[in-house]
Structure formats: C-alpha cells, structure tokens
Amino acid sequence: MESFSSPTVEVLPDEEPAGGPTFLDRLFDHGLLIRTGVDGLYGRSGAFESVVEALDRLITRLGAADGAEVMRFPPGMSRPAFERSGYLKGFPNLAGTVHSFCGDSAGHAEILACVEAGRDWTGQQEATDVVLTPAACYPLYPVAAARGALPAGGRLFDLQSYCFRREPSLEPTRMQLFRMREYVRMGSPEQVLAFRESWLERGTAMMRDLGLPVAIDAANDPFFGRAGRMLANNQRAQGLKFELNVPVNSVEKPTACLSFNYHQDHFGSTWELRQADGEVAHTACVGFGLERITLALLRHHGLDLAAWPEAVRAALWG
Amino acid sequence: MDITQDIREVLGSNEAFAGKADRLSEDDSLFDMGLDSFGSVQLMLALEERFDVEFPDSLLNRKSFATIRAIREAVSTLICRDAA
Numbered sequence: 001m002e003s004f005s006s007p008t009v010e011v012l013p014d015e016e017p018a019g020g021p022t023f024l025d026r027l028f029d030h031g032l033l034i035r036t037g038v039d040g041l042y043g044r045s046g047a048f049e050s051v052v053e054a055l056d057r058l059i060t061r062l063g064a065a066d067g068a069e070v071m072r073f074p075p076g077m078s079r080p081a082f083e084r085s086g087y088l089k090g091f092p093n094l095a096g097t098v099h100s101f102c103g104d105s106a107g108h109a110e111i112l113a114c115v116e117a118g119r120d121w122t123g124q125q126e127a128t129d130v131v132l133t134p135a136a137c138y139p140l141y142p143v144a145a146a147r148g149a150l151p152a153g154g155r156l157f158d159l160q161s162y163c164f165r166r167e168p169s170l171e172p173t174r175m176q177l178f179r180m181r182e183y184v185r186m187g188s189p190e191q192v193l194a195f196r197e198s199w200l201e202r203g204t205a206m207m208r209d210l211g212l213p214v215a216i217d218a219a220n221d222p223f224f225g226r227a228g229r230m231l232a233n234n235q236r237a238q239g240l241k242f243e244l245n246v247p248v249n250s251v252e253k254p255t256a257c258l259s260f261n262y263h264q265d266h267f268g269s270t271w272e273l274r275q276a277d278g279e280v281a282h283t284a285c286v287g288f289g290l291e292r293i294t295l296a297l298l299r300h301h302g303l304d305l306a307a308w309p310e311a312v313r314a315a316l317w318g
Numbered sequence: 319m320d321i322t323q324d325i326r327e328v329l330g331s332n333e334a335f336a337g338k339a340d341r342l343s344e345d346d347s348l349f350d351m352g353l354d355s356f357g358s359v360q361l362m363l364a365l366e367e368r369f370d371v372e373f374p375d376s377l378l379n380r381k382s383f384a385t386i387r388a389i390r391e392a393v394s395t396l397i398c399r400d401a402a
Binding site: 086089226227229230231233234235237238266269 | 354355356358359362363375378379380
C-alpha cells in the first residue's frame with residue numbers, strides 16, 4: 001500500500017510569490033503565532049488555540065465509543081524510562097535532556113561572570129532525571145507494564161502532551177515543541193492492527209470533513225545515520241507506519257498531520273508487557289499533530305477563522 | 319577465507335544467537351529465530367567491521383540479512399567489488 005488516495009489540489013491557496021512573505025511570516029503578521037527568537041519555538045494566539053482545542057474535542061468525540069482510559073503526563077519523562085525505551089538508538093539527534101546547575105556558591109559566581117562576559121556558562125550544568133517527552137505515548141509504556149499482564153481484551157489509552165524534537169526549521173509545521181494527541185492500543189497483533197485500520201478510516205474521514213485534501217502514504221520515522229537508513233527501509237518494507245499527508249508548505253512535500261504506527265512487540269518486549277495469555281504484547285498508536293492540523297486548516301481555509309467554510313466551522317465548533 | 323564460518327562467528331556475538339550460531343542452517347530465517355530490527359542493524363555494522371566492507375543503501379534491508387545464505391551473497395558481492 002503506497003498511496004491509496006491523492007491530494008486533489010495542484011496548487012495551494014495563496015501560493016506565495018517568490019520573495020514575498022512566507023506562510024510563517026503571514027502567521028506572525030496575523031498574530032496567530034508569536035515570535036520567540038528561536039526557530040520552531042512559538043507562542044500561539046487565542047484564535048490559534050481555539051482551533052487546537054476544537055480539534056482536541058473533535059478527536060475525543062470520534063474515539064468516545066471506544067472507552068479509552070485518559071492519561072495526561074507533563075512534557076517531561078523519567079530519564080531512566082527514556083533510556084530504556086530505546087529512543088536513543090534511533091533518534092539521538094532529536095532528544096532534549098533537562099540539565100540544571102549543580103555547583104556551589106563559587107560556581108554560582110562563576111556562571112554569573114560568564115553570562116556577564118558573554119562566555120559559555122553551561123559548564124556546571126548536569127543532566128537531571130528528566131528528559132523532554134519525545135512522543136506523547138513514551139511515558140505510558142512503563143506505567144501500563146507496571147499494572148501486570150493485559151486483560152483479554154487488551155487496553156486502550158488516550159494521551160496528549162507537548163513533545164520536544166530538536167529540529168529547528170523555518171517551516172511552521174516543524175516545531176520543536178508541539179502537541180501530539182494519541183490513542184494507544186495494547187493487545188494481540190490482531191487487536192492492535194484492527195485498531196490501526198479503524199483509525200486509518202476514521203482519521204481520513206475526519207480530515208475530509210474538515211475540507212482538507214489528504215493522501216495516505218507508507219512512511220518511516222527519521223532514524224539517525226546509516227543504521228537509520230536500514231531501520232527506515234525495514235519499517236517501510238513491513239508497512240509499519242502510514243502517514244496522512246496534507247499539502248501545507250508545498251504540494252511537492254506535503255505535511256504528515258496524522259500517523260498510524262504498528263510497533264509490533266517493540267514496546268512490549270522493552271517493557272516486559274504481556275498479553276493475558278502470557279505472550280508479549282503488541283502495540284499500535286494513532287497520533288494527531290494538533291498544530292500541524294491547525295496549520296493545514298489555516299493554509300487551506302485562510303487566516304481569518306470567521307471566514308472558514310460553514311461545514312468546517314460546524315465540524316469544529318458545532 | 320571461509321566467509322560462512324566468519325558470518326557464524328559474527329552471529330554468535332549477536333545477542334539473539336549467542337551459543338547457537340553453529341546450529342543455524344544456511345536458510346533458517348534469522349528474523350524468525352529472534353533477530354529484531356535493531357539487532358539486524360548491529361549485525362550489519364559487525365559484518366562491515368569483520369569483512370572491511372560497507373553495505374550500499376540498496377542492500378540495507380531485511381532481505382540482505384534474512385539468512386546466512388543471503389548475508390554470504392551480499393558480503394561476497396562486496397568483497398569481489400572491493401578486490402576488482
């Protein structure tokens with residue numbers, strides 16, 4: 001399954017003339033995003049947040065009948081859990097670790113002197129036991145495993161968190177800190193694959209109802225280095241990851257707004273998570289990039305929310 | 319150089335095959351025997367070091383590392399190419 005639906009747009013609305021303001025510039029100019037001086041790190045306006053919150057509620061409604069257990073974690077997770085998760089095997093370059101000052105009074109004076117002189121002051125910073133959450137589901141697995149074997153029907157969780165990935169960019173769709181909503185299914189291979197299939201359908205219908213042109217494509221995670229190329233090839237060949245893409249920055253390089261991931265027994269083995277019959281649990285998740293979907297809506301329906309098509313406004317705000 | 323024996327030695331140092339690499343047949347599926355995705359990456363890197371070769375992107379996939387026979391064919395191609 002490479003691509004079973006294609007975007008219907010050939011050009012994007014308000015295609016930027018060469019040398020004119022970019023989409024990011026226009027988002028700043030309209031006050032929807034707020035500059036912080038760091039690429040990929042932005043404030044959000046009330047209007048922007050009203051869309052994010054409406055999407056969050058819409059996703060809740062779409063999944064309500066499934067009875068997922070809601071959990072919310074802060075955007076930091078335990079460093080030992082992060083290390084055990086295997087994230088560093090694939091994405092050492094994207095991880096963000098929290099470091100804090102661990103010196104004494106003399107060290108304090110030293111860092112103040114460094115700051116004053118414009119020199120590097122971070123030499124006395126040491127890694128704490130907190131790492132920034134790289135994906136909303138990462139703090140979940142150790143918690144779920146600590147409960148013991150899954151019940152026969154498996155489990156389903158509902159998560160949302162700010163996530164961090166160190167990839168500064170001028171594309172507004174590639175933020176360093178962004179919110180990811182997820183449903184995570186744990187159980188037998190059949191149970192988790194059926195879950196993924198149902199969300200491929202539901203997610204596609206949701207985005208079409210929001211008036212967005214979508215395509216589902218086989219995908220791979222951005223694994224690091226040469227080893228990463230092999231992991232990426234394997235992931236694609238096994239059909240483990242699909243993304244729902246919408247043209248936002250360009251038609252040629254559409255933006256993944258939703259992803260549908262089958263982890264096989266990766267997290268089950270890592271965390272010794274078992275099915276009711278003692279077999280290693282399989283897991284799958286659907287992830288919604290809340291800022292990315294918001295940006296897709298702004299790109300396709302315009303920066304004035306009041307002028308969005310009535311059907312789109314109704315889907316979001318009822 | 320006995321390539322197959324060298325491959326078995328490299329496999330023996332992989333967590334999934336410690337102590338049982340000599341009992342694998344040439345066509346046993348290494349993935350069915352417990353090799354996982356990251357294990358296959360470690361195997362690839364260990365083979366590169368052992369044979370002093372570099373697998374090109376076209377060979378960086380599960381098929382190239384699926385069996386001892388597949389690995390021998392891939393490694394042989396690279397050794398011949400380097401020798402030419």
